[in-house]
Amino acid sequence: MTNFLRKHTEKFASKWLILLVDLLICFVTFTIAVFVHFNFELTYVEPHIYKYHLLFVLSVRTIFFVFFKSYEGIIRHTSMEDAALLLKVVTISSIFIFLLSNFGCYHNIVYLCIPPRITIISYFITLFALIFSRFLVKSLYDSFFRKIKLTSSVIIYGTGYMGLITKNSLLNDKVKNYKVLCFIDDNPQKINKTVEGIRVLSRNEAIEKYITNPNSKEENVEVIFAIQNISPLAKAKIAEDFLTKGIILKSIPPINKWIKGELTTKQIQRIEIDDLLERDPIAINNKFVERFINNKRILVTGAAGSIGSELIRQLIKFSPKKIILVDQAESALYDLESELLRTSTSENKELPNIRVEVYDVTNEKLMDNLFNEELPQVIFHAAAYKHVPLMEKNPYQAVRVNVLGTKIIANLASKYGTEKFVMISTDKAVNPTNVMGASKRLAEMYVQGLDSHHNNNTRFIITRFGNVLGSNGSVIPLFKKQIENGGPITVTHKDIIRYFMTIPEACQLVLEAGTMGKGGEIYVFDMGKPVKILDLAKKMVQLSGLELDNDIKIAFTGLRPGEKLYEELLNSNENTQPTYHHKIMIAKVVPEDYDLLNIAIKNLESTLTRLDKNSIVLELKKLIPEYISNNSVYEDLDELEESSLNT
Secondary structure, X not given: OHHHHHHOOOOOOOHHHHHXXXXXXXHHHHHHHXXXXXXXXXHHOOHHHHHHHHHHHHHHHHHHHHHXXXXXXXXXXXXXXXXXXXXXXXXXXXXXXXXXXXXXXXXXXXXXXXXXXXXXXXXXXXXXXHHHHHHHHHHHHHHHHHOOOEEEEEEEXXXXXXXXXXXXXXXXXXXXXXXXXXXXXXXXXXXXXXXXXXEEEOHHHHHHHHOOOOOXXXXXXXXXXXXXXXXXXXXXXXXXXXXXXXXXXXXXXXXXXXXXXXXXXXXXXXXXXXXXXXXXXXOOOHHHHHHHHOXXXXXXXXXXXXXXXXXXXXXXXXXXXXXXXXXXXXXHHHHHHHHHHHOOOOOOOXXXXXXXXXXXXOOHHHHHHHHHHHOXXXXXXXXXXXXXXXXXXXXXXXXXXXXXXXXXXXXXXXXXXXXXEEEEEEHHHOOOOXXXXXXXXXXXXHHHHHHOOOOOOOEEEEEEEOXXXXXXXXXXXXXXXXXXXXXXXXXXXXXXXXXXXXXXXXXXXXXHHHHHOOOOOEEEEOOOOOEEHHHHHHHHHHHOOOOEOOOEOEEEOOOXXXXXXXXXXXXXXXXXXXXXXXXXXXXXXXXXXXXXXXXXXXXXXXXXXXXXXXXXXXXXXHHOOOXXXXXXXXXXXXXXXXXXXXX
């Protein structure tokens, strides 16, 4: 029975049925008004005239009901606006009846001549009955279906404007019955006071009373953050307090993401791990960036990737003249193009200033043709292979794309007079222990060397940062999928740590670094505190409302080929100097001699033709002395190279 009722809660009464009920109420109230007028002396009522008066009143009421559409509202959601509409309809129709009655009395038309007293009495009774009937149905509906709705106990963190809106949204929910236990506030002046009838408690008191108290009857208590202006560090500390006690944490979205300016319970979602990494928001100088990007032709390679696609979303805000999107991943590029079309502000939903091409950056002839057609003024080179274990197995592809692809795009930028070339590098290029990191370091060396070459006028800039949250193949999406599948969560080593940055943050800093770069710099981003991957996994389990070891287990799989326990942003031979942005530093790196490096890379290119993995990696190690393999099949090559040097 309960399931049947719950299934039919979203069905609404027909508007014609509501109109019929309204007219029935008008019939009853007019009859009562007639009886009151004659002091319930029925002998004074003339049935013959009464039925014409009744027909006259119902006709007028019907006309005004239909004209104002007062019967089209959903009764269970009756509000003061609906009551105001009924007031307008009944008042205007009663005035109309009063005027026509006076006209009928003046001209002795007995069928229209309704005594004024009856009209006035009928007006008040009808108005009360119509409004009361709607609110009665609403009240009965709410009280009846509250009994069959699922009940959830919540605590709202914050007593400000956002907290009150959250409370009202919860109490007005039609699917779930929310019970607001209390507010939590950090302001001691508010403690033990009430806000709209709900008690305000301190955090410790709320936890003790409703969560850790063995006598508490509340189960599965949820805590909802209803504070918008709270620092990430403060939010992380508060969340930690609740997470350790197995409490489900949720938060409300920013106001600009509310649906039609209103908060609904469906928008209140669990806190994501991104919110708990204790990072302060990054501010960039939009005026400088706009001057750098505005009305320029921009080329983005690797455009369909996590960094490339976010760069494009941010670049569009600064009104470039044209953006050229290049990527070899057809499906991902199509998805990005579809997204840009959906969000386009043009009336015909076209992208006149965006060109999308499925190109491989290692195809020199194809890329040369593109440069010749578009003459890009700014290039963001994000095209690269980035997955360490895969590149450890495929050094040919790592060198072909990461080194030779970068060389081709950099050479074309110099050839066609591009103003700035910004290369997206990685912290894995520092003291590399794997093929991927080594290939990125060699690409850095080539780009930096080319910048100092006498025949070059393009300014080459390198940006170097660590892992980005939520990027394709990163650890957080992997952990989420493993949790959804019931585990286990796979962590390579209990002590492994990583730096993290959100994708928008990384792209903002790339834009800022590209703006300030004068050529030849390697910009290093302040990644904040390193995060222990094991702690990250534990927090994600807690955020999912599950219990570690009982619901989800963590399995240690061992370091992958080429993987480090920790990443570095600087080489031991590198120092940094500050910039005007506190999150961006310049690594002091002496550029390699371009001519010698160019010859060496050509030798590496010829080595690729042999398709011999060991030969390719050995050439990389000769070019990058600090490249020492770790947990890799290529560790033997380090010993081989060392012995050859000693000889």
